[in-house]
Amino acid sequence: MTTLAILNPANGQLITTLPADDTGTVAAKAAAARAAQPAWAAVPLAQRKTCIEKFRAGVVRDLESLATTMTRETGKPIRMSRNELNGLLGRIDFFLIQTDLVLATETVFDDSGMKEQIQHIPLGLVANISAWNYPWFVGCNVIVPALLTGNAVLYKPSEYAAMTGLEITRLLHEAGVPRDVMACLVGAGEVGSALLAQKIDGVFFTGSVATGRRIAQAVGGRFIKLQLELGGKDPTYVADDADPKAAAESLADGAMYNIGQSCCSVERIYVHEKIHDAFVAAFVDTVRTFKTGDPMSEDTYIGAITRAPQLDVLDAQVADARAKGAILLAGGARNPGPGHWYQPTVLANVDHTMELMREESFGPIIGIQKVSSDAQAVQLMNDTAYGLTAGVYTPDEARARAVLSQVNAGSAYWNCCDRVSPRLPWSGHGDSGVGLTLSTYGIETFTRPKAWHLRRA
Ligand code: NAD
Numbered sequence: 001m002t003t004l005a006i007l008n009p010a011n012g013q014l015i016t017t018l019p020a021d022d023t024g025t026v027a028a029k030a031a032a033a034r035a036a037q038p039a040w041a042a043v044p045l046a047q048r049k050t051c052i053e054k055f056r057a058g059v060v061r062d063l064e065s066l067a068t069t070m071t072r073e074t075g076k077p078i079r080m081s082r083n084e085l086n087g088l089l090g091r092i093d094f095f096l097i098q099t100d101l102v103l104a105t106e107t108v109f110d111d112s113g114m115k116e117q118i119q120h121i122p123l124g125l126v127a128n129i130s131a132w133n134y135p136w137f138v139g140c141n142v143i144v145p146a147l148l149t150g151n152a153v154l155y156k157p158s159e160y161a162a163m164t165g166l167e168i169t170r171l172l173h174e175a176g177v178p179r180d181v182m183a184c185l186v187g188a189g190e191v192g193s194a195l196l197a198q199k200i201d202g203v204f205f206t207g208s209v210a211t212g213r214r215i216a217q218a219v220g221g222r223f224i225k226l227q228l229e230l231g232g233k234d235p236t237y238v239a240d241d242a243d244p245k246a247a248a249e250s251l252a253d254g255a256m257y258n259i260g261q262s263c264c265s266v267e268r269i270y271v272h273e274k275i276h277d278a279f280v281a282a283f284v285d286t287v288r289t290f291k292t293g294d295p296m297s298e299d300t301y302i303g304a305i306t307r308a309p310q311l312d313v314l315d316a317q318v319a320d321a322r323a324k325g326a327i328l329l330a331g332g333a334r335n336p337g338p339g340h341w342y343q344p345t346v347l348a349n350v351d352h353t354m355e356l357m358r359e360e361s362f363g364p365i366i367g368i369q370k371v372s373s374d375a376q377a378v379q380l381m382n383d384t385a386y387g388l389t390a391g392v393y394t395p396d397e398a399r400a401r402a403v404l405s406q407v408n409a410g411s412a413y414w415n416c417c418d419r420v421s422p423r424l425p426w427s428g429h430g431d432s433g434v435g436l437t438l439s440t441y442g443i444e445t446f447t448r449p450k451a452w453h454l455r456r457a
Contacts (some may be wrong), residue, residue: 004186006163009075010295010304012338018162020187023194026154029183030198033152034125036180041122041150045103048148049096054175055144056092059085062171066136070164071295074132075304075339078296080258088136092144094422095443099148102443115454120447122150123225124201129192129215130165131206132158132306133261133362137420138206138229139168141437142446143182146204147172149446152181156195158207159188160306193218200224202446206263209360209431227435227445230428231360232388233267236417237377237403238279239394240272247393248282254417256290256344259303260364261310264389266417268357269368270377276370280348283368284329287344292335302364305340314342314363321347321356321367331365352383360386374399378406387429391417410436 002020007013021029040048059066067081076084102120109116128142135157146153157165169184185191189211196203196218202225205215212228219226236254238247254266271279295303305311311334318332331343342363350357350367357367371377381390391413392400404412410427413419420426420438427436436442 002187004159004162004188006073008072008339009306009308010339015072016163018166018186021185021191021194022187023197026185026191026194027198029180029185030125030154030195030200032180033154033183034199036178037122037125037150037152040147040152040178040181043150045100045148048150049099051172051176052092052096052144052148055171055177056089056096058171058174059088059092062167066164066167068296069167070135070161071303073163074135074161074306075295076258076306077300077303079298079300080303084134084136088140091137091140091422091438095144095148098440099145099443102440103149103447113456115452115456117452117454119450119452120149120444121450123446123448125152125154125199126202126204126225126446127195127198127200128153128155129195129203129205129207130155130157130161131263132160133258133263135161135164136168139165141426141442142204143168143172145443146446147177147182149443151446154183154185154195154198154200156185156187156192162186203227204435204437205229212433225435225445227437228433229263229426229435229437230431230433231362231386232263232265232428232432233358233360233384233386234264234389234391234409234417235268235270235381235384235407236266236391236393236413237371237374237381238269238271238275239374239377239392239396239399240274241395241399242275242393244275244279245282248279249286250393250415251417252283252286252290255366256287256302256364257418259305259342260366261306261362262418264411264418264420265362266366266391267361268381269366270371270380271368272377273370273372276368280329280346280368284346287330287346290344292341292343302344305342305363308340310363311340311342314345314361314365317354317356317359317361318345318347318365321350321354324351324354326350326354326356326367352380358384374403378403381407385431388432389413389417391415
């Protein structure tokens with residue numbers, strides 16, 4: 001039997017060994033899901049909503065054990081695991097309220113002879129291939145609206161969050177979603193690859209640019225819906241009229257929360273020269289208060305790095321930046337094991353010749369660059385292949401809007417960062433991907449419009 005070993009990144013110990021899927025079980029689950037989907041789509045929406053309400057209640061009931069599972073397998077500090085689960089509840093509520101509106105058939109023309117309507121029907125069988133960094137968020141951003149709109153879901157959680165993936169699936173089954181309608185596939189990339197080989201009607205992927213490219217190539221000629229939520233190199237500009245201390249405290253959290261392993265982590269900071277030194281001093285002071293430790297401890301802010309290979313990426317970015325003249329102000333190295341640990345790291349005197357300012361870090365390291373004008377900040381913020389989020393700190397809304405309207409990003413932040421709202425579309429440009437989740441658009445995306453031309457005889 002194929003298996004998947006689950007290791008705790010905080011201590012390197014084996015947590016469990018899970019039975020994993022192979023090409024045979026993937027094909028069987030796909031065939032069963034396809035067969036089961038029409039009956040699920042025929043279930044009245046009110047009943048599908050009842051299942052999701054029960055799922056929500058299950059999350060609330062089991063929240064502490066679900067948080068512990070997530071923390072053990074990802075290294076995420078326990079308080080942040082609870083935050084993710086509590087944040088999920090608001091997302092579920094949004095989907096529950098909005099799906100009726102999105103699915104309502106629209107009459108767009110009606111006269112004595114002719115009626116025209118748009119009906120929103122499910123895509124059919126959708127694949128959700130997911131990341132580990134916010135496994136409840138990125139999993140449920142797809143699974144919940146896809147199920148509510150009448151789709152069957154084949155869900156391949158990350159191999160670094162497979163226990164959480166199985167918990168999501170268990171709670172949905174307990175809540176009444178038929179087993180064949182919602183199936184979990186356990187395994188690494190080859191299981192994802194086997195899933196893509198099935199007859200599916202849509203692929204919803206969250207993960208790295210490199211895997212996103214592979215997936216786009218794998219399904220390219222099949223004309224099925226493809227959504228890719230990929231990485232970012234999210235910039236923030238701190239203007240000269242900003243409060244340097246308040247901006248530094250907010251942005252240090254935006255850069256280091258979840259050990260910097262967020263798609264919308266602040267990855268680059270540009271600070272106006274007039275307040276640069278005050279900002280940098282306050283930023284380093286804030287970072288020094290971040291406590292590294294056992295992810296299960298209540299006061300831990302910096303937990304373990306989830307994937308060991310990322311340590312090499314962080315080391316290489318720090319070494320490259322220092323070799324090119326960056327000044328190291330905090331951290332800059334791994335902490336000793338067992339487990340995978342990296343010190344919160346701050347580098348100043350950086351520029352765009354450095355990998356640190358161009359490639360996703362996905363860890364607790366940040367470069368802060370001095371700029372002399374809004375125009376220079378815009379030019380540097382746009383000097384990237386990514387386009388997920390961008391922010392400006394200034395008391396002047398018009399100034400922030402003027403800067404952010406020139407920046408290529410799916411989400412624009414004024415005096416905030418590292419923020420996702422269920423009410424707003426979550427999307428990226430360029431290498432940050434295609435398509436979107438969340439908002440009413442992120443419900444509609446699991447449907448296709450059917451046009452009805454109705455002539456009265
Ligand atoms: P990853 O690309 O390594 O893996 C993502 C998923 O793809 C996993 O489930 C993996 O098993 C699967 N996979 C790997 N190879 C595959 C293949 N050939 N075919 C099919 N599936 C395959 O990414 P990760 O390390 O899990 O996630 C980190 C990345 O995700 C970061 O770049 C981060 O920015 C990005 N991310 C983006 C968003 C967003 O909303 N834009 C949200 C979270 C994470």
